Amino acid sequence: MIHNADLRSLNTLRLPGVADAFASFASVSELLTLLDDAERLGLGIKVLGGGSNVLLAGDIHALVIQSAMTRVQVLSQTDAVVRVAVDAGKVWHDWVVESIACGHGLENLALIPGSVGAAPVQNIGAYGVEVAQCLESVVGLQLSTRQLRVLSAGECGFGYRDSVFKRELSRDFVILRVVFRLQRVFQPELSYGPLRQWADNMKAESSDVTPAALIREVCAIRSSKLPSPAEIPNAGSFFKNPVVPTHMGQALKARYPALPVYPQADGSFKLAAGWLIEQAGWKGKWLGNAGMHTEQALVLVTNGQASYGDVTALKDAVIRDVAERFAVVLEPEPQPF
CATH class of the missing domain: 3.30.465.10 (Uridine Diphospho-n-acetylenolpyruvylglucosamine Reductase; domain 3)
Known part of the structure; x- marks a missing residue:
């Protein structure tokens, strides 16, 4: 167990924060021992995964635990x-x-x-x-x-x-x-446009769409759109694609023909949050130490010096501007930790 543990390197936005204690566990028995230790120290428990979907809101007065089990x-x-x-x-x-x-x-x-x-x-x-x-x-x-x-x-x-x-x-x-x-049988999901085009090109070249090849192409697409957290602090797609009622989706599509919309089984429409953010003027724009990525407006990035307040200020500004222009309220994916 590490006391006064710095968590900056354990969250992909690189937000600052110190936990009263941090420990990893490699078995259930180790986990139970840690729970006993936390109770003895009067500490609550918080569970941290890979740190790619959390907003570190400052110092954590708890024992932060992380699984080291990998079987x-x-x-x-x-x-x-x-x-x-x-x-x-x-x-x-x-x-x-x-x-x-x-x-x-x-x-x-x-x-x-x-x-x-x-x-x-x-x-x-x-x-x-x-x-x-x-x-x-x-x-x-x-x-x-x-x-x-x-x-x-x-x-x-x-x-x-x-x-x-x-x-x-x-x-x-x-x-x-x-x-x-x-x-057991490989049946690739190719409904996403760039993957479908890639598969068509593979067939035209008499090449097979194999599982390994599909993984390589998915990695290439993601890398072209999303920055690596190891290079630029980020948490991937920061906002959910909003789902709106049928009448609202139809009205927005009629007013903005370029808006990507995805009909849902219940008749509602899922909208592309990245497009909404870009049209609201936030693509590549910074507010203090945080900004929306220049290549993908859906990705919130930092310069490695941002605080929770910096991220919150940018998040709130983006939500406000999108709501004012489109009457659509965006919801963040990462959760406060």
Whole structure:
């Protein structure tokens, strides 16, 4: 256990903050010992994943814990499906790359920053795929009861960038392991325009769309749009793509024909937040030590010297200007920590 631990390097926006204590755990028994230690010290518990979806709001008066468990275990397989348990501390992208040796379905989620344990919290998604589609269950420890729980995919309450772990179980659950249900037969999801064009080009060149090739292309697309947190502090896509009622989506599309809209099953429309932010004049614009990226207006970046206040001021300004122009209220993806 490290006391007075500096957390700047443990969040991808590089926001400053010191925790009363920090510790990683490599087993359930180590986790339980840490919970006992925290109780003895009078400290609460906060769980940190890869730090790519949090807003560090200053000093943390708690014991911050992080999983160092990284085992991958094939549980069972049939001709159609492979079930694989992956520990929460595994780096998400590393697992996606390794997953194709077991089965398929996660390829479009390559290069998303963070850990396996954090993926269900946000129900991460990209290019037509959400992690919920390939998830069977989540295993974890409920802090209030000290009991292990297994939540089925249905019990996780998945929604668009949402889950029970952000609501009812927020701050009361430590994800230890995620069980994935992968398909044995590779059926690539190519509904996203650039991926569909790439696949068409591959076929024209008599080349196969393989799982490894799809991962490489997803990485190339993401790298062209999103800066690496190792090079420019950021938390990836900062705002959710807003979902609006049918009449509002139709009216906005009629008024702004270039606005990308995505019809949903219930008749509502999902709008491209990046386009709204760019049209509101924030692409490449800075406010103090934080700004919206020059290549992708959806990505909030910092110069490495930003505070929580800097990020909040920019976030509020973007939300205000988009709401004033389009009557659409943006919602941030990263959560205050």
